[in-house]
Ligand SMILES: [Zn+2]
């Protein structure tokens with residue numbers, strides 16, 4: 001039996017290819033592709049700017065599947081499940097310390113090894129989380145990016161009712177803002193240069209902000225009676241945003257870095273020290289899928305309106321092309337198996 005897959009042969013060249021259908025070994029499930037989200041990291045793989053990806057590669061790390069066969073966990077059979085794409089080594093310092101999200105040898109499906117854009121494939125049961133009945137596919141498929149946002153919010157240790165600034169109204173920044181507002185009762189200011197993205201932030205209950213460092217500082221000063229933000233999240237990957245973050249953070253607060261800068265950047269270390277800021281990196285997530293699926297099931301976060309485009313599996317190449325050309329208006333693109 002053959003099965004089709006979406007292969008990124010090299011930067012700029014995505015094509016459908018035939019593969020041999022896998023069978024499930026002990027501890028594995030045979031699954032069928034249902035829906036996948038495409039994100040900024042897929043785009044950098046497509047553009048050839050990702051430091052992590054190798055070619056050729058089957059993309060897909062935000063994936064919803066149907067479980068066809070799971071002899072070691074029969075209750076999963078016939079259910080939908082989301083895929084946790086992380087493959088930590090299990091024996092490095094971070095893994096042994098319970099932080100597999102920043103494993104020294106971390107591999108991610110769709111990045112370092114083949115991902116979920118395959119009609120059928122076998123996957124270890126530990127990567128599968130069953131999706132509650134009745135949850136729309138367009139909600140469930142966003143569980144993976146929501147785990148990334150969830151982890152960043154956890155890292156921030158923001159208290160209920162806190163005031164946060166989030167740089168970057170991409171999917172992760174918007175999901176962070178939605179979690180802050182909907183699940184933590186916080187006020188979230190979202191900073192971006194794109195007006196459409198900012199109105200989306202507003203639709204999620206966040207307060208949109210735009211402007212240079214002086215204007216942003218004024219706005220946050222006014223909104224906090226001069227206390228400044230309890231937490232600043234950098235989710236844009238823009239060096240200017242990371243620099244400005246130190247200006248908007250209150251004394252003795254946390255700065256969470258979750259956006260990928262292209263390389264090392266300059267920050268104002270004097271302000272950092274004077275305010276005694278804690279700078280926290282945030283990468284992937286740790287055991288966040290169960291909580292995230294509950295937040296989605298309970299409707300505290302509904303990320304489905306971040307989806308701007310749908311493409312069929314056979315048309316995955318157009319999805320990357322659209323994302324490449326319309327990065328402003330295309331926010332979250334979803335690929336479906338066309339069976340819905
Ligand atoms: Zn992603």
Ligand SMILES: [Zn+2]
Nearest residue numbers: 089092095103
């Ligand atoms: Zn490890």
